[in-house]
Amino acid sequence: MCIHIQSVTYMHPDKDVLFSNVSFSMGKGEKVALIGNNGSGKSTLMQLITKELSPSEGEVICLEPPYYIPQHFGQFNHLTIAGALRIEGKIQALHAILQGDVSVEHFTVLDDDWDIEEKAVAALHEWGLPGVPLSHPMHLLSGGEKTKVFLAGIALHSPSFILMDEPTNHLDDVSRGKLYRFITSTSSDMLVVSHDRILLNLLSSTYELTSKGVIYYAGNYDFYKEQKELAVQALQARLEENGKQLQKARRQAREVMERQQKHDVRGKKQNIKSGVGKMAMNTFKDQAEKSSVRLNNVHTDKIHSLAKSVTDIRSELPDMKTMRLDFNSSSLHIGKVLVTAKNLNYAYQSEELWKSPLSFVIQSGDRIHLKGANGSGKTTLLKLLTGTLSPTAGELTRMDGLTCVYLDQEYSIIHDDLSVFEQLFSFNNKLYDHELKTILNRFLFPVSGWDKKCSCLSGGEKMRLSLCCLMVSTQTPDLFIVDEPTNNIDIMNMEILTDTLKEYRGTLLVVSHDACFVQQINIEKTITLNM
Structure with missing residues (x-):
């Protein structure tokens, strides 16, 4: 097991719950996709795993710190490439030693990593950043170039567990292909947030994050989509059947009450004709009312139960609301x-x-x-x-x-x-x-x-x-x-x-x-x- 997440809940500072009761584990050799709608908390969950955030409830256990490629890089803009890769101290120590400063502190920082600079330059070249110096400021790089810097860092740190948050967002076609090949060939465990369907289909299993927790699918994105459609069809069939039962129960309740009311009216007329006394009439009336209440309660309970079932099924169905765009087309003739x-x-x-x-x-x-x-x-x-x-x-x-x-x-x-x-x-x-x-x-x-x-x-x-x-x-x-x-x-x-x-x-x-x-x-x- 490389990670274990147990009953994790995260609340925003304003006390709004982002997600609750999230639990899952990843074993060695797993490459897992984490998907979910915008705002479901995927990036937040990544930050909980890296310890950048702390859960409101529950526990996140990682056997070793993961290597993290974030979706946004603004927090690194004040750093150089070497600083963002967390090797700036080693580079400085190496240069100090080469210039004759043999302080123990420099050797401790370098930790016998004598070829760190060569490895870093080679890794950047491999990911399409040839000739870019390690002293280059991060804020001068494009989004795709920043992603490549962090992808290059994998070769420097050799992590056994990698987190990636939308890694293909800004990558060009060549770099995307390189990333796809890396994902299929690496032995590192991986948890990847992405909407890139090609990438998602390279991963062996899928976790869907919702406000109520995580749902596991034992396959790639195409498998997830197929299972999701089958589940939605099953829920819609249950919803339709329960809706029919609810209508039937309401109709039966109305018919029973109408029959009971007619029976009570007939009984009252018969008692009057038979000369039944006022006290006995009141007794019969009380009995009739109690009988009506019992019948009404039985049907009300059944109707409430069915109505709750319909509501519960609807809540399980995915949000089928969709944005609809209606742009007008230009009046220009085709070919102008x-x-x-x-x-x-x-x-x-x-x-x-x-x-x-x-x-x-x-x-x-x-x-x-x-x-x-x-x-x-x-x-x-x-x-x-x-x-x-x-x-x-x-x-x-x-x-x-x-x-x-x-x-x-x-x-x-x-x-x-x-x-x-x-x-x-x-x-x-x-x-x-x-x-x-x-x-x-x-x-x-x-x-x-x-x-x-x-x-x-x-x-x-x-x-x-x-x-x-x-x-x-x-x-x-x-x-x-x-x-x-x-x-x-x-x-x-x-x-x-x-x-x-x-x-x-x-x-x-x-x-x-x-x-x-x-x-x-x-x-x-x-x-x-x-x-």
Whole structure:
């Protein structure tokens, strides 16, 4: 056993329970997927395992500290690469010794790891960061490059247990392939949070985290999905059957009470005809009322039992609410030229970004995949297309009046100081408040979350709110640009987004390293960037 989690509950500082009674164990040689909806607490559970957080109740036991690749890297921005890899002390000790300082302290810190610098440089090269010095500041690296730094650290620390939180979010295609091969070949135990369906299918078993605990599935993601669908079908069949029984019980209760009331009326008339005395009449009346109460109680108990069963089954069914997007398509005719690039390039200082200048045409109705390795200039090209930057070489011609909607990786249209409702209202030009609130519900924002500050939203929530804002806006874009849209949303919402973009009839430009996603949204053209 490499990890044992026993009856763990975690409460936020405001006392809201994130999840409760989570229990599971992992044995040696296991590679396990941890999945769950946005906000279910997957990253929090990872931090409980690494001891960055403490559980409100329960116990987390790790035989040895795991090696952790987090989803977000902001906490490392003040460090160098060596510092983030926790080898800076060894590097400094090595250099001090080589310069003649033979203090015992330096030898103790180095711990005979004489080739630490060579190993680190080789590991960075292996993960696609050749020539990047260990003294390079982390805050100057892209998200994909930061991920590669921590992947390179595996070779330095040789961990037996690895935690990964969305490791493919920012990785390019080549690095994703390398990661897939590493996962299948390593002997290390692994617990991986991911929505990457290719990666999830490489793992041998699946844990689903819910607010009530963890559900175990003895197979990969495809197996999980199949079992989940079968379970939902079974629950829906039970719900339908219990619903029928509940209707029948209510009908029977109504019929029995109607018969009893008719019987009591007939009995009373018969007693009057027979000249029964007032005292005896009262006795008969009491007996009839008690009989009615007993009958009513029997049926009420049965109805309550069935109603509770129906409620319980409904609570077991997954949340079938889904966000629904309804973007208007541009009125431009198919094939109208929107953007023309001829020998396009951009130089940072004096060095041009692309060895081969770019030439392409974007027409109305195109569905384009912009692809390239980390650092190949995808974000720069998007800024050129939207007019944020101007080319330093070549030509970029945009149609007069071209309108673009650019949904970037940072969801910069979201203002952290606004509440969820205020954010949506700021994009609204035509809808009433109650219509906006209905739309928020459709986008999975309940009433309790409307006053929540946008700064407190998860990545997936910001993604959904961004799409919601774009939908209520009166602007119908000629070109819709989405940059890594699947990075921070759970599998359910990713499938909804996939279906939505597949049905979208406007001009679409997508940056994504998610091969399944790109294939499913019916991409027709590709622009490939080579450095």
